[in-house]
Amino acid sequence: MFYNISENTSKKIINLIESNNFEKVFSFESIFAGYFESGDNVFLVRDTLGIVPLYYRIHEDEIKISIKLTDLIQKGDKINKKGAVDFISFGSTRISPIIENINICSPGSIIQFNKKRKDLSLLYKNQIHPRNLNKINENNILEEYKKLFSSAISKNQTKKNQVIFLSGGIDSACIAVKDKNILDAITILPWGKNSSEKEFSKINAKIADIKSHQFLDVNEKVLNKNVPELIEKYGTPLGTIHYLVMDHAFSNNFLSKYSSIAFGQNLDTLSCTAGSQPTSILLPSIIRNKIFKEKNVVNFFLNRNTGLLSSENQEIIDEYISDDLTEYQKIILSGIFITHTPLDSEYFILPSLVNNKNIFNPYYDQKIVEFFLGLKKKVYFDFSRKTWKFPIKIDKQIQKKLWEYLSNNKKFQQKKGLYLSSQNILIKDILKSTPKFLEGKPIKLENQRFAAKNFIDFCKEYDLENPISFTQ
16 A cells, blocks of 8 residues: 555565565655555655654554554553644654554665564665755756755656646645646635735746636634544644634535645745744854853754643753754754644645645655755845844745746745734634643644644544643
């Protein structure tokens, strides 16, 4: 059983694994996972960034595997408290095991389970190697990125019936302009019909020659969902309010005629511009050490992203972040493996897989990831009202140049993006029934409070004892 790859590609991957040619397995597609039996062995494989979830459990000398966590739950199972706190903090069950005895196939792993010996072994772990771009001049850097972007776009297996989630920014717009097979677009309007996203996405759609452009207003109807039903449907507690929007898109014929869905998440993370990435990396270490009492830049970054909800992060740092990287690279990979990408990709990925849609995103391509890890970052000052707390920012210069080249347009739209804030009265209403404190710690972020309520519902629905104390 393979997810998000063609039957032909899955056969190639099986042949490569059976012939121990492991490295090439990860060259076909950047979003996939799967498993298969061969003789006495069961093999599991998951994409390099861990975009597609893959869980397994060994029970009574058998291995059971699924992309849905709930498929593997058994009577008497117990919650892993640390994994549950990580889920509420970061918004995904793909980071730490949330249920004891249900394990996660690590990103970039090929695992073998031998049915005779009843043992599990890691055959191969695909590694990300940052590029060394220090000696390449600026013009050649852009040319290299153009080639990598074109190569990543060419890996899109679907040539028709595609739709892209098009924002008002340039990341998804670059995909829409470059991939001539994408003719339709959907734009989510997080602030309703008056969202600035509508105006800017229309400009992008015109430049990309989009033929059909739909808009999904986030209104009361979109957000009015039976959450326990969604937990069962998608096989996991939901870590973000955005699931409600994506479920509406799938349930109300926005996506029914399409076989493939494209989106542009991850470029901000690669550019080290997402959330508190720039603050974490650019804040002088002497200030971080003396004022915030934190020597580890990755832990500082994770704490800022979670509002200090998950303060015991060393275990997941050791799991996902190699120590032989620069601080820039560590922050980028922390965003990819722990904070931004698991959360932001999940509400696209799981609903798409459950609804039998292919998914495409060139910014998950390993060569593009390695390119950005080796790219020099350009810093600028922004003294606007929104950034007065920390005015030093990192510029997405290379992406702006790519957009200018692809679109012949030097304008870069400012956008709010798909973030459902409690400043929206509809979101505020949803949050009324969610916990405000986790064992005395304030739950500061909207998605965390939503995830906490989901976790409580998840435990009730599957008769799991909840080891965490929540208060309103």
